[in-house]
Amino acid sequence: MMLNIFAYHVKKECAGVNIDSITLAKQLRGCTHITSSLEIQIRGGRNVVNELEENLGMIEEIDGYLKVVRSFPLVSLNFLKNLKRINGNQLESQKYVFVVLDNQNLQELWDWGTKKELEIKNEIEGLQKIANLGNSTELEVATNSNGDVDELIVEPPKVRDSRGVVLEWKPFIMKDQRKLLGYIVYSIEAPIKNVTLYDGRDACGGDGWRVDDVPIPDDENKITHPLTALKPYTQYAYYVKTYTIATEKRGAQSEIGYFMTLPSTPTLPIGLDVTSDSFDSLKVTWKPPLQPNGNLTHYIVSGKKLTMQMDYGNYCVSPTKSSKHTTVHPSPPVAPPVSTTTNNDTCSCYENKPSTPSINEGEEHSRIKFEDELHNAVYVKKKEIPESRRKRDTSIETFPNDFESQMYKTNNNDIKNSTENGTNVWASFSFKVYGKTEFFVSNLHHFTNYAIHVQACRAKSNDTNDKGNYCSTSSVKQARTLMKEGADDIKQVQITNQSLEMVSITWKEPEDPNGVILSYTIEYRKLDNENQNIFQSKPVAECVTPSQFLNRSRIHTLKKLLPGNYSLRVISLSSAEMQAFSQYIYFYIEEPRSNTTLIVVICITLIVDDPSTPLRIAGDNDVNFSLNSDDSDDDFGNDTDTHIRFPSIPIDNKDGITTANGYVSGCPTNGAATTQC
Structure with missing residues (x-):
């Protein structure tokens, strides 16, 4: 038999206490029943409301009275979210069960939309309006004891942009306008329309609300204030409050309103990776952008073949290997932690305000990686080599100088689908991808470099002011397909002329090699006259460059051959650095006849x-x-x-x-x- 401990309510009784600091509040952590009275008189501290909710939020019943006085940070009593009953077995001044007095920033008791009931005994019928308390005289409770404001009417924003809106309201009229110093606009991100004025708030700020001071304009018929530096496609909550001199009892405050900023251009996709596991295809994967700035609908994956520009020197004289270029990605800057301390529990309005980082680490890392990929594509550093060999190095692959401009042209959809000379092999391509973050591109050319671009695109909103770019800039990465087996093979090796001591040969060049052919090597050796499987000498190799082969009308002559049987094959070397061998052919050099x-x-x-x-x-x-x-x-x-x-x-x-x-x-x-x- 298993016992579900969560099915049972655990009751914890605690004695009452006068809470004047966060430390004392922690003594009641987890308590559900206060056996005496509870007094709250807290003047300051860090994260006051959050601490009170964490330590007093489990209290359901108080046997005595509840008293909240001179607690400057409090704007509501929502931290007592589970309080259901005040029994009144003990009374404050022998007459009061519930006392809320001289809390200058208190705006409401509870959110009665979520708190359905509160039972207060001692024959009090109920709270009136929000407080549902009995009538009181001016001597008992001053009209401005816990805040007293009029309603301020703020119209919904008429001007919206992706980065800001303009708020507009009518000025608040007072008997003495000199007492009105200005207005305060509060705003905060609100993914859901359930924001209240006081949830999680205290008078010190530190709650995520942005505060803008608005002076009184010369034109008192209409007051406008632009809210700028907002996030695109984000819902915000806002309200406006008057700012008066300290001795003024009256003020005004608007209800909470909501607005949504317009969408904007998405940031570029991150984590772009391109791999190849075959000679004619590439696999492209990526992650969504950090800031979609709208409703993402699809991605655009495009690519373009990059033409290798190589120095076709004499590879037979000075063969070299491709240089390897590596880049060390610097770590994104991380701001050092800021330590703030206080010597006491006084309220410091500058301690816990949320700080918006000036640099988004994710975007910075993506930008650094993008720049590295760009440098890798347009610049590869050569190793220092002797002057005599510099014109012969053919291993360094470079790309067109307009590579960078080619990358940004994709924002205008300049890359179209086109094939190579009427074949089904893509020279450039562009595809829309819906509902996934990977794509396979097939029908590509073997051993070929491609610049792969990925853009994120959003939907167009119904607002007429939405005239921005719907697709992001491109994340770009260079990748190469694998080499194709057999593409470098030499075929149709033939002997075109044979005489004493000499033989001329020709062969058919590879039609579509892996990259380019760097050299041909003719390898021959003398065989045993009786058995061709027995070699009489080590192989002899002669190297020919493609240009030399063409200049000699595609014929190469072997000279000074001794009489006997020979085997011969031709070996090609491409930029894939793989050797391809032709089949062996055989020929015979006769003994010279003496007359x-x-x-x-x-x-x-x-x-x-x-x-x-x-x-x-x-x-x-x-x-x-x-x-x-x-x-x-x-x-x-x-x-x-x-x-x-x-x-x-x-x-x-x-x-x-x-x-x-x-x-x-x-x-x-x-x-x-x-x-x-």
């Missing part, structure tokens, strides 16, 4: 067998010994180059034969094919 011995034999035969053939002995300036043939049916074949050069042949000078240090050349005269030896 020197055959030609020498032919020349010697011509000299020996035909002595009648005149020979010309070459002098020292002859450098070649050659044989040329125009006969297409020779043994060398149609494709054989028969112009062959030989080293010099020494000639003996015996028997009158001339010796030459150079070469010997001879030519037959029989009209046959010309031969020079």
